[in-house]
Amino acid sequence: MRQIILDTETSGLDYDKDRIIEVGCLELVNGIYTGEKFHKYYKPDNLIISSQSEQIHGLNNKFLSNFKTFDEEIDSFLNFINGSQLIIHNAQFDLSMINNSLKRLSKEIIKKNETICTLEMAKKKFPGSKNNLNALCRRFDISLESRKTHGALTDSFLLLEVFNELTGGKQNILKLNVKKLDQDEVIKKVNLEELPSVNLTKKEESNHSEMLQKIEKHIWYN
Numbered sequence: 001m002r003q004i005i006l007d008t009e010t011s012g013l014d015y016d017k018d019r020i021i022e023v024g025c026l027e028l029v030n031g032i033y034t035g036e037k038f039h040k041y042y043k044p045d046n047l048i049i050s051s052q053s054e055q056i057h058g059l060n061n062k063f064l065s066n067f068k069t070f071d072e073e074i075d076s077f078l079n080f081i082n083g084s085q086l087i088i089h090n091a092q093f094d095l096s097m098i099n100n101s102l103k104r105l106s107k108e109i110i111k112k113n114e115t116i117c118t119l120e121m122a123k124k125k126f127p128g129s130k131n132n133l134n135a136l137c138r139r140f141d142i143s144l145e146s147r148k149t150h151g152a153l154t155d156s157f158l159l160l161e162v163f164n165e166l167t168g169g170k171q172n173i174l175k176l177n178v179k180k181l182d183q184d185e186v187i188k189k190v191n192l193e194e195l196p197s198v199n200l201t202k203k204e205e206s207n208h209s210e211m212l213q214k215i216e217k218h219i220w221y222n
Contacts, residue, residue: 002084003028003116005163007155008094009057011044015096019044020070021059023077024152026160028087031167033160038080039153042070057150071101078107086110089133089159091117118159121166133158140165 005026012018021044027036043064054060070077088094091112099109122131129135133155137144142161146154 001030002082003031003087004081004084005033005087005156005160006081006094007089007152007159008097009059009150009152010053010097011047011049012053013093015093015100017047018097019047020097020101021049021064022057022152023070024154024156025077025080026156027084028160031164037153037156038077040073040076041067042073043067045069071104074101074105074107083114086115087159087163088115088117089155089162090119091115116163118163118166122162125166133162136162136165 005028007024008020009022010018011021020042022041023038025038027034041059041064043066044061049059049061049064086095095110095112095115102109118136119131122129122136126139129139134144136142137158140162142158142165144158146157
């Protein structure tokens with residue numbers, strides 16, 4: 001199963017007026033990061049990025065002026081996600097920003113049921129607690145050293161670790177259904193005549209006896 005960890009940075013918080021100025025994505029296959037990523041900056045059309053927003057993500061109009069807009073380059077983004085399930089922290093916001101761009105271009109929008117919202121997951125798991133990305137990283141002892149400002153790619157890597165923790169960690173859980181058998185039950189299940197016969201030489205028997213004398217609390221002949 002292919003999934004995409006996704007994060008965006010925007011010029012502001014207005015779904016209609018503001019624009020996406022950075023996108024970061026990580027590819028997961030069967031829950032494992034493959035090393036494939038997508039990261040791009042975009043200029044915010046003719047909008048002026050507020051000083052408040054700049055303090056959050058560190059991006060300004062001068063730096064972004066050399067890039068194309070998200071609307072202009074949306075096809076490269078769509079080609080990367082390629083219909084895969086999106087994993088987003090606060091999916092409602094990011095999805096609204098992306099879908100507004102798709103609507104402007106008369107393209108099919110991404111449906112909410114095609115996403116996983118880690119904010120909603122965290123709220124269910126830790127009701128009444130702070131569940132922003134910083135708070136979850138602290139809860140799960142994930143280093144925030146790389147997060148000097150909010151960056152789409154940096155935050156995607158942090159979200160990957162948070163998502164792993166929210167879904168039980170990286171280790172798969174093995175459920176074993178083992179029936180304990182006593183010696184008589186084992187013998188009933190084994191046809192001794194079908195087992196191979198091994199004949200030991202005198203030398204092999206002697207070597208085995210010498211080895212047992214060197215092992216404390218061995219299980220042979222007990």
